[in-house]
Amino acid sequence: xxxxESLAKMTISSSSRKKQRQRKENLSAYAYLAPSLLIFAVxxxxxxxxxxxxxxxxxxxxxxxxxxxxxxxxxxxVDDIGAAEFGNAVLNTLYFMLGIPINILVSLxxxxxxxxxxxxxxIFRTAFFLPTLTSMAAISVVWMWLYHPADYGLxxxxxxxxxxxxxxxxxxxxxxxxxxxxxxxWRGMGYNIVIFLAGLQSIPHDLYEASxxxxxxxxxxxRRITLPLLSPTTFYIAIIGVINSLKAFTEIDIMxxxxxxxxxxxxxxxxxxxxxxxxxxxxxxxxxxxxxxxxLVLTLIQFKVVERRVHYG
Amino acid sequence: MxxxxxxxxxxxxxxxxxxxxxxxxxxxxxxxxTLSAFIVVLPFxxxxxxxxxxxxxxxxxxxxxxxxxxxxxxxxxxFQAAPxxxxxxxxxxxxxxxxxxxxxxxxxxxxxxxxxxxxGKGLLFSLFLTTTMISTxxxxxxxxxxxxxLHWIDTYQGLIVPFIANxxxxxxxxxxxxxxxxxxxxxxxxxxxxxxxxxxQICLPLIKPALAAQALFAFMGTWNAYLWPLVITxxxxxxTLQIGLRYFVSQEGGTQWGVYMAAAMIVILPVVAIYFTxxxxxxxxxATTGLKG
Numbered sequence: 001x002x003x004x005e006s007l008a009k010m011t012i013s014s015s016s017r018k019k020q021r022q023r024k025e026n027l028s029a030y031a032y033l034a035p036s037l038l039i040f041a042v043x044x045x046x047x048x049x050x051x052x053x054x055x056x057x058x059x060x061x062x063x064x065x066x067x068x069x070x071x072x073x074x075x076x077x078v079d080d081i082g083a084a085e086f087g088n089a090v091l092n093t094l095y096f097m098l099g100i101p102i103n104i105l106v107s108l109x110x111x112x113x114x115x116x117x118x119x120x121x122x123i124f125r126t127a128f129f130l131p132t133l134t135s136m137a138a139i140s141v142v143w144m145w146l147y148h149p150a151d152y153g154l155x156x157x158x159x160x161x162x163x164x165x166x167x168x169x170x171x172x173x174x175x176x177x178x179x180x181x182x183x184x185x186w187r188g189m190g191y192n193i194v195i196f197l198a199g200l201q202s203i204p205h206d207l208y209e210a211s212x213x214x215x216x217x218x219x220x221x222x223r224r225i226t227l228p229l230l231s232p233t234t235f236y237i238a239i240i241g242v243i244n245s246l247k248a249f250t251e252i253d254i255m256x257x258x259x260x261x262x263x264x265x266x267x268x269x270x271x272x273x274x275x276x277x278x279x280x281x282x283x284x285x286x287x288x289x290x291x292x293x294x295x296l297v298l299t300l301i302q303f304k305v306v307e308r309r310v311h312y313g
Numbered sequence: 314m315x316x317x318x319x320x321x322x323x324x325x326x327x328x329x330x331x332x333x334x335x336x337x338x339x340x341x342x343x344x345x346x347t348l349s350a351f352i353v354v355l356p357f358x359x360x361x362x363x364x365x366x367x368x369x370x371x372x373x374x375x376x377x378x379x380x381x382x383x384x385x386x387x388x389x390x391x392f393q394a395a396p397x398x399x400x401x402x403x404x405x406x407x408x409x410x411x412x413x414x415x416x417x418x419x420x421x422x423x424x425x426x427x428x429x430x431x432x433g434k435g436l437l438f439s440l441f442l443t444t445t446m447i448s449t450x451x452x453x454x455x456x457x458x459x460x461x462x463l464h465w466i467d468t469y470q471g472l473i474v475p476f477i478a479n480x481x482x483x484x485x486x487x488x489x490x491x492x493x494x495x496x497x498x499x500x501x502x503x504x505x506x507x508x509x510x511x512x513x514q515i516c517l518p519l520i521k522p523a524l525a526a527q528a529l530f531a532f533m534g535t536w537n538a539y540l541w542p543l544v545i546t547x548x549x550x551x552x553t554l555q556i557g558l559r560y561f562v563s564q565e566g567g568t569q570w571g572v573y574m575a576a577a578m579i580v581i582l583p584v585v586a587i588y589f590t591x592x593x594x595x596x597x598x599x600a601t602t603g604l605k606g
Binding site: 026029032036039044045047048054110114118123127131135136138144150152160186189243246249250268272276281285296299303 | 350421430432444447456457536537540556581589
């Protein structure tokens, strides 16, 4: 009996020592996490909650906020003027997203071409990656010059060469958004190509060998092997593309300021206008909440897919 | 790998032979790629060309690709018309501080998640995960109000502090820390090495590639940042390069394209230069993590 007692005592003392050690471990782990947590708390979590709360207030700076219930949401979704404006911003954002499938097609095509071991392939990779690397602000200035509405604008000079009438490009309400889409495809391509190349290189080579023996041609291989095995990558790129489209701001601010006639006012730019031009914090927060819900849903979908990819990949 | 694109043919004639097809395919491949790469690089060539032209050559049709007279004066004009040297300095200070801050905060947090067992680990990890779903747009207005309350508008702190934590960086470095074998830590412990010292002196050198990739992402991301510096700076001398460029172009009324392109070159060149020196780890970093710089 005494033996059992002492054994019990020993386990208690060792378990309490263990507890103590665990407590110390907890504390030091929290200390390691503290810098990140502090920044996240102040500049991510608090603002996110704050936006949620502010969306229920009528708050036009410099005046104090007044509780407004669902008035802001009503303004965005029901009100004649507000819903028209907001609807326009949503439609423009969706229109802008047309660039995503175009971008995927172009990048996939180039990635497939780059996925070979031939001399100078590195130079090509660098060339395609260059736009992604450079700052959007500088690029926007450069493309404003390319889209210059006079005859010495580069694109117009090409039109003239082919005997076509010159265009106002960014100053034409119908052309402004397509102009931004082309710029977006050009700039986003490099990033997508790198991701696609990684995806292509993870496809086992024996699959192609085997199908070759079965007499499959290049197109058959592409359709039956490359595309299906690449689908998680494509999906990932699509989701990232949607998220980036929802965030697009720089090129719009520099090139069009949401114009002409609101033709390029996307959700992100709309939010910026309400916050920093009209100082309507409540309404801006409501737009932020709507954006947040969009991005949250998309990111969750993306995580699910990436998870699946990790499991089966 | 190059035979992927070559259709399999059974005929024996030379024109249809594998060797000919392979050679023809290679040439076609080069031609198509060169053309597409040329189209992609064209805006850069046009920018560089315009940046060296005088007004007489800029506003002419048809466009001249190679300036007749190389006018470096545009660059001097850009530096004189706006304090680009100052913008450059601001961008460098902010980008370097954010990079260092992120490396410190991310490696500490990543180490805790990778190599420590503590209460609430799962919960805290998902908390970090959630931050990736909250975009800058959503936090923009409240963060601005916080910075205002702290009197950090037009300061380096205001430009730096909100960005020294980064969840993606934590995930990436955590992955790297997890590859370090436990035996190493036990051996270090037996030698009386403290945990922090083990992390700094033994682990960090071992995960250098991951740290380098993270540093690059942080630097490029901060250097190219636009929205936050736009709302957080009012005074000209606190603007970063991107914001300086924006005001430069919008205030000048939009006619001095030679000088604008020179300014754009000034903004773009440092990042391109960095890219060419560390190209490999950058592309590998994106490919393995899927992160955008």
